[in-house]
Amino acid sequence: MEQLRIAVREENRYEVIQNPQITSPRGFQVSGLHAGIKRKRKDMGLLFCQVPASAAAVYTTNRFQAPPLQVIKEGLEVEGRMQAMVVNSGKANACTGLQGLEDARTMRQEAAGYLAIPEHLIGVISTGVIGERLPMDRVKKGISRLVDSLGTEGHEDFCQSILTTDTCTKAEEVRLKVEGREVRVAGVAKGSGMIHPNMATMLAFINTDVAIESTVLQTLLRKVTDETFNMITVDGDCSTNDMVSVMASGLAGNTPLTEDHPDWKAFYQAFKHVAQGLAQKIARDGEGATRLVEVTVTGGETTEEARKAAKAVxxxxxxxxxxxxxxxNWGRIVCALGYSGVLFHPETVEVYIGSVCAVQGGHPVPMDETAARQELEKDPVRIWIHLHQGASEATAWGCDLTYDYVRINASYRT
Amino acid sequence: MEQLRIAVREENRYEVIQNPQITSPRGFQVSGLHAGIKRKRKDMGLLFCQVPASAAAVYTTNRFQAPPLQVIKEGLEVEGRMQAMVVNSGKANACTGLQGLEDARTMRQEAAGYLAIPEHLIGVISTGVIGERLPMDRVKKGISRLVDSLGTEGHEDFCQSILTTDTCTKAEEVRLKVEGREVRVAGVAKGSGMIHPNMATMLAFINTDVAIESTVLQTLLRKVTDETFNMITVDGDCSTNDMVSVMASGLAGNTPLTEDHPDWKAFYQAFKHVAQGLAQKIARDGEGATRLVEVTVTGGETTEEARKAAKAVxxxxxxxxxxxxxxxNWGRIVCALGYSGVLFHPETVEVYIGSVCAVQGGHPVPMDETAARQELEKDPVRIWIHLHQGASEATAWGCDLTYDYVRINASYRT
Structure with missing residues (x-):
């Protein structure tokens, strides 16, 4: 498998960086610190670009969208640019109504003052307990200190400051050539699912120094999100604060990328690698999870159908x-496929557990149970399903469901 | 609450029988025994009506429909009547292909021979492990013995013969007057969800002696199923063999019921009571469950929207x-509501945990945590949500998710 991955990377013309830094792309600085929203751990972070960056964002579809998301949208509508993102963990500023909106706006205003840039260039986002107001005094002091401590060395601080119940920080970075110039794409993320009770939220921040218009960036982000972040599930619950944002500083100095650019495909693959890597790390760090699970469906009639099937399983x-x-237990895989809502002919279905064929032509085949069990003890666990209905395919990621999932989620307040 | 229930029953003009018997409606006999499909426990049952009964059935929407369901459909298409139903547990005869269909047909043929009635009046259904052939020799012998032991005393045997991993038998019975004549509706069921690994399936069998045309009965069953069996969820997995069937002997001798009949509403309520009671018993007996959970959504724009919201929660x-x-944890309730796909205005939502108000106008209200906790220790747990979008409502039933759920489902083969 590792060999395969390297081959894919070569074809994709990007190089994966082993020690990712969100500040690697030209123009970015970060900071992260403890402002007193949580008891002890870091709870505020700041992402800053020397220049107003082309920016794009995608948001949760939950009807209870947290107020900060509205503030980001308003800002991006002005000129599709962003220069800073203020993040806090500990409290989600969700289900906080008009007061919450005012607090989010105040956060943005404070940051604008300290950074001396227009408000519409600043995004704010929160993650943590739902329904409680932010402690605005602490938030304000936190912002002032965040601005003071901005630098290119703050990667780890920033990564930590956005976490809630995540067991580890999550980062990815790749580099590639665009018009012969080195370009970097780097991202950090925090855990998915409604991890802790009201600790909502998957957040991801991606930086790049490529030059690209924000409208093109938005289309790219939407498409890649559908293939990556939207293909993970920890417990099926989609939170009030989920968000992925991208800033492109343009400091690589290339001709702005469009789909017609000769290096478009290379950049697309590199960008997708970062998003997919973050998504997988989120899935693997699902509550109580011991293993990453990857389900690939091929032979779907449409991509949408293949995605639905993979996510159901x-x-x-x-x-x-x-x-x-x-x-x-191939029976459960087949059953999930059956209720996914995807149309297919049961008698054509093939199911592999790792490299072990379990179902062919819709029927179980004699399988080596020990080998199949060994495949399920691997990390990641790979399940492959061929529907034989068409040429579309999709991959979804998740994790196993364990005693710890129940423990974490049943005993939070006790 | 008990007082309220009695009041409702009076209004509904039916009486709930404390010791339900599937053979109470005129004309029915049953039997149940151990035929050797399972190691020890009863694994075959027979339901028989003295006369060809008006019949109806609803089936799983899973793409992998087990062969027996096809055999039932074929039979009902002939004249909408059924006189016998043969059930086995232990093996589901699902994902067994043409051989499985042949086996289901052979089961029907054998029963037709021993009962001396036409094949199309006989339904067959299986539940248990997916992907394994039925041991037809034992099944055939079992059918012969089932016919020999038919009687009005076999209720408990039949109830037991259809179980897989259920921890208890499930039965309901009501009586009411139609045109002044006593009419009975009685039903039995087995557990929902993909309880054991491949142990699929929710099955329910309802008998009544009311006179009713099969087309009217089919419409009634479809409508009531949407309000009851389709509103329960144990683990969200819809199996390959789910089925609910009804036989109406007509031996009460009333004018055949239609929606215009003066006693239609009374019968509808009585019939629904049986279906709902069985559905609740299935939900409460979900794998590892300790409590029944009832979520009621009122103020939905449409019934469909209210159902979607209740089921998501x-x-x-x-x-x-x-x-x-x-x-x-009201935040999780609100979050589930938010991703249910139902359109509503978050700022109008009310949430009650039992009698304790947790959310009003979309915001948390100060609540007595101890009282709320006590509400969650009750059985059933009741959650009430008002969307304030319209006049539609729906109730869904489920159970809690426990360590035992993980234990049962993770360690089946070990």
């Missing part, structure tokens, strides 16, 4: 518990 | 684990 509680127990 | 893993931990 990776999201099935019964498949997730079977994987935890390393039980090669 | 009752099906949320995070709500289910919070209930197991008796954690009055």
């Amino acid at each position: 990776v999201g099935s509680n019964l498949v997730k518990t079977a994987i935890y127990g390393a039980d090669p | 009752v099906g949320s893993n995070l709500v289910k684990t919070a209930i197991y931990g008796a954690d009055p």
